[in-house]
Amino acid sequence: MSGSAHKVLLVEDERTIREAVEAYLERDGFWVKSVGDGYAALEAFAKGGFDLVVLDLMLPKVPGEEVCRRIRDHSDVPIIMLTAKGSEEERVRGLEIGADDYLVKPFSPRELVARVRALLRRAKADEAPQRDRADFGPLEIDLAGHRVRLGGVELDLTASEYKLLVTLSRYPGRVYSRMELVEKVLGYDFEGYERAIDSHVKNLRAKLDDDPKEPTFIHTVFGVGYRFDAPPHAEDAG
Ligand code: CA
Numbered sequence: 211m212s213g214s215a216h217k218v219l220l221v222e223d224e225r226t227i228r229e230a231v232e233a234y235l236e237r238d239g240f241w242v243k244s245v246g247d248g249y250a251a252l253e254a255f256a257k258g259g260f261d262l263v264v265l266d267l268m269l270p271k272v273p274g275e276e277v278c279r280r281i282r283d284h285s286d287v288p289i290i291m292l293t294a295k296g297s298e299e300e301r302v303r304g305l306e307i308g309a310d311d312y313l314v315k316p317f318s319p320r321e322l323v324a325r326v327r328a329l330l331r332r333a334k335a336d337e338a339p340q341r342d343r344a345d346f347g348p349l350e351i352d353l354a355g356h357r358v359r360l361g362g363v364e365l366d367l368t369a370s371e372y373k374l375l376v377t378l379s380r381y382p383g384r385v386y387s388r389m390e391l392v393e394k395v396l397g398y399d400f401e402g403y404e405r406a407i408d409s410h411v412k413n414l415r416a417k418l419d420d421d422p423k424e425p426t427f428i429h430t431v432f433g434v435g436y437r438f439d440a441p442p443h444a445e446d447a448g
Pocket of ligand 1: 222223266267268269323
């Protein structure tokens with residue numbers, strides 16, 4: 211992905227942060243429109259054309275929450291929120307009003323650029339047409355029928371296990387962080403979310419007859435998360 215055509219609306223009233231983030235995004239090939247208050251943000255957004263919004267929560271004129279809510283009223287544009295305190299309550303509220311991701315200050319602009327890229331990738335993937343089925347050797351995922359078979363035998367998966375498997379297998383070889391999996395599979399759940407994903411993976415592996423020490427399908431990526439691999443020679447009939 212070149213990213214060169216992507217337009218980012220950056221809303222941040224602290225000038226030093228705004229300039230640093232803008233510089234990093236531009237260096238990475240993004241086109242950036244920066245504004246310093248919530249009113250200017252809504253005005254800029256109304257003109258259209260933005261692929262993503264980076265939105266500070268504490269803003270003059272119109273607060274970030276209100277900006278987020280008003281954008282969400284008529285747009286699915288990905289929104290990354292910047293929160294000052296990092297209080298859990300604030301983050302949860304931000305996500306509840308429709309932000310897709312958040313960063314707690316102080317953050318590294320490099321990390322922000324990585325999140326922007328990830329979010330744009332995800333937005334693009336969500337637009338891709340859904341397949342009806344995917345075959346990975348002995349593992350068949352019937353996406354239309356919400357059924358999974360291993361060696362022809364139907365598996366009894368919970369809704370979360372099914373979602374986890376479909377999410378991971380959509381892009382074999384791609385590493386998913388636990389946080390991404392939490393978002394995609396569970397929706398946000400701040401109570402021990404990583405352990406929740408780990409236990410879903412554990413259960414799913416047991417059902418797939420996947421040895422955690424030598425997995426065929428679901429691989430642990432140390433310190434990051436998980437990755438699905440199609441077994442060697444398996445043709446994806448997708
Ligand atoms: Ca602020």
